[in-house]
Amino acid sequence: MDGNAGPVYRPAMNPAAPAVVDFWFDFSSPYSYIANEWVDALVARHGRTVHRHAILLGATFQAAELRSPVSYPMKREYSIADFARSARFEGLPYRHPENFPIPTQNAARIFWWLHDTDSPAAAAGWSRAALRAYFTRGVALNDAVALKALAGASGLDADAAEAAWNDATWKQRLKAENDAAIAAGIFGAPSFMVDGELFWGNDRKPQIERWLASGPF
């Protein structure tokens, strides 16, 4: 009955279906933004599909006793430069947001609302729209007015989106995903689970690709 009593994550094990690649991300994570742009094409090349999980790094950091790299003075300057360089390495635009990091529970609740009431594809579309808005145009996902406007501009019903992020159903849905991620050993984002193997970080892309191409190594 404590905060960690959420559902335990278990990878899909149906041998008849193409195995999914689970992908955990946070809307305030630059490396999640980058990975969110390449993950679909990479796994599609190997006959897989992506199962996205919006989570809150604040929850996993607390569970794992970690802090954001930008909270360490010497690491901060390097990290901000590396965010932009890692985006350029993937051919992606990046503009470091003036206000960073930010709380992203409302954006994440919209994700789960779309995921459960429309489709995983609709939620994936929202993940791209919101991450691009924050990391290329500085749209403040933590600001209710800006977030509602972004939802509307992204083709969602803006009033329904606002109602969703205030709804206990989607608050609880997000909390359960955070708890499940922590129970699965997730301590940062982006994280990936491929056939039970955990990979942490945008920079594990080459290892994930080899794993998908030729199996465990």
Next chain:
Amino acid sequence: MDGNAGPVYRPAMNPAAPAVVDFWFDFSSPYSYIANEWVDALVARHGRTVHRHAILLGATFQAAELRSPVSYPMKREYSIADFARSARFEGLPYRHPENFPIPTQNAARIFWWLHDTDSPAAAAGWSRAALRAYFTRGVALNDAVALKALAGASGLDADAAEAAWNDATWKQRLKAENDAAIAAGIFGAPSFMVDGELFWGNDRKPQIERWLASGPF
């Protein structure tokens, strides 16, 4: 006159000579062991040479207020698995040492003694011998008897090596390198400086390779 008053690092700027790639490592860092195996061939493909710097992560962690990833309970299990997987990804043997991490000042002082009294190539050879010994055979580099035996087995004068790690000259040489690394913004290992651009981590290999192949991106 304080602990940070060491020489300030400046990259080589002689346009007539092939620019070096500076490489900082710690003898107790698994990702340093891995990078130490690929760095020479990678930079040689692009007409460069490596300038190795043995440092102590304990010093940079203290300056940057950081801790080893294995000191965080949730990150520990993943990190130990990732050390071995990242070695396999490079085709390298790896056996996680029972005693990890360990203090490595004596191994690092041997490095600087060889570097300054013999040659950078001799010091590079020692870096390979000692990192392989610790990360594939569990040789305790922090144990004076084991370290002296390793020095002898590696073709060094074992008595001279022991004298070197107890000599104030090489203690001070290592301290100056730690201070210079911190002054250059180094907060972890392995780290690389390419034409003034800092890269941190074994997993920045693809970015370093692109930088060397086609310049800044």
